[in-house]
Amino acid sequence: MSSPVADDDLADLVENLPCGYLSLSPDGRVLRINATLVGWLASDAAALVGQSIHALLSFGGRIAYETHLAPMLRLQGKVDEIALDLLRSDGGKLPVIANATEKRANDGTHVLTRVTLFKAVERRAFERTLVDARTKAEAAASAEHDDAVLREQFIAVLGHDLRNPLAALDAGVRMIGDRETLSDRSRFLITEMAKSVGRAAQLIDNVLDFARGRLGNGISLTRNAQEPLGPVIEQVVNEIRVASPERRIITSLAIEENVDCDRARIAQLASNLIANAVTHGAPEIEIEVSARTEGGNFILCVSNGGAPIPPAARAQLFQPFFRGAARRSQQGLGLGLFIVNEIAKAHGGTMEVTSSDAITQFVFSMPLTDSRDRSQ
Numbered sequence: 001m002s003s004p005v006a007d008d009d010l011a012d013l014v015e016n017l018p019c020g021y022l023s024l025s026p027d028g029r030v031l032r033i034n035a036t037l038v039g040w041l042a043s044d045a046a047a048l049v050g051q052s053i054h055a056l057l058s059f060g061g062r063i064a065y066e067t068h069l070a071p072m073l074r075l076q077g078k079v080d081e082i083a084l085d086l087l088r089s090d091g092g093k094l095p096v097i098a099n100a101t102e103k104r105a106n107d108g109t110h111v112l113t114r115v116t117l118f119k120a121v122e123r124r125a126f127e128r129t130l131v132d133a134r135t136k137a138e139a140a141a142s143a144e145h146d147d148a149v150l151r152e153q154f155i156a157v158l159g160h161d162l163r164n165p166l167a168a169l170d171a172g173v174r175m176i177g178d179r180e181t182l183s184d185r186s187r188f189l190i191t192e193m194a195k196s197v198g199r200a201a202q203l204i205d206n207v208l209d210f211a212r213g214r215l216g217n218g219i220s221l222t223r224n225a226q227e228p229l230g231p232v233i234e235q236v237v238n239e240i241r242v243a244s245p246e247r248r249i250i251t252s253l254a255i256e257e258n259v260d261c262d263r264a265r266i267a268q269l270a271s272n273l274i275a276n277a278v279t280h281g282a283p284e285i286e287i288e289v290s291a292r293t294e295g296g297n298f299i300l301c302v303s304n305g306g307a308p309i310p311p312a313a314r315a316q317l318f319q320p321f322f323r324g325a326a327r328r329s330q331q332g333l334g335l336g337l338f339i340v341n342e343i344a345k346a347h348g349g350t351m352e353v354t355s356s357d358a359i360t361q362f363v364f365s366m367p368l369t370d371s372r373d374r375s376q
Helices: 004-015 035-041 059-076 120-180 184-212 231-241 263-282 336-346
Strands: 020-024 030-033 078-086 094-106 110-117 249-254 287-292 297-304 349-356 360-367
Touching: 004 349, 020 035, 035 078, 059 078, 059 094, 184 336, 231 249, 231 263, 231 287, 249 297, 263 287, 263 297, 263 336, 263 360, 336 349
Parallel strands: 249 287
Antiparallel strands: 020 030, 020 110, 078 094, 094 110, 287 297, 297 360, 349 360
């Protein structure tokens, strides 16, 4: 038998718990409410006892009570961490987290429901802050994406519009060089102009390929396994030899099987790799270009001497707009190796680079046949 002192202590404990407490009848009416909760609601216990629990809840809280808390109690006899909003006497809302459990008699009859309530003002504010931050981040990402798409569409249109006047310049320079009698100085200037036009055309092509890739269309391919690939690579090498007569470029070609590829794209890839070797390789060391078919793959290697590429730079070589160390006059947009890698991926191939004090080597490898054809 408990003593009056112990009963008083227990009653005081319940009244002054650091959380709200409710006892509810089976039909949801307030049987008991502690002083802590009464204080939170700025109300009077006598006014609340006998009221329906709905009188203490906001509209949203009533919905949560009827659709979640009450059904879960009936199913499992208890429920934890249900978010509710209580109504203060002044009409304000008090966010709380509710835990509830049912008390039943020996025969299973529902006697009452005990509910403990914990203030969740700071928790709700934190959750709202997180939701707001996520909403702002999503809006910013969407705006950034829209801006990027618009920017890249503009680049693509600009690239197309630049091609026409550039083609006219190229034709004019060729006509002057072929049909006019020129002094040595004029012939030199025409040659340099032709080089500049060719370089500008390559830059425009790289920008267009970059824009296409970022707009989601990717690098387009027109495959052909019937035409030989060796002459295409020889032509690329010869063009670079003409453009850079001071550099020695040697070739070793052993392409003994048909290669199912886009020859124009492979030529673009080879041209970018060799031009990169001309730009960054040691001028006194020859550039080696080899191509072979081996083990069901086509392999193209471009090697040059010179200072090794630092590991940190190697990790970024195939990223757009990355430019390695070069003379200012040789700097481009930093898209050449990015386009190389995109062409490699479009063919189902890979790009690898190794660099040491002795040699820097770029290796492109791709299957001889399109894997998508074999799977059909």
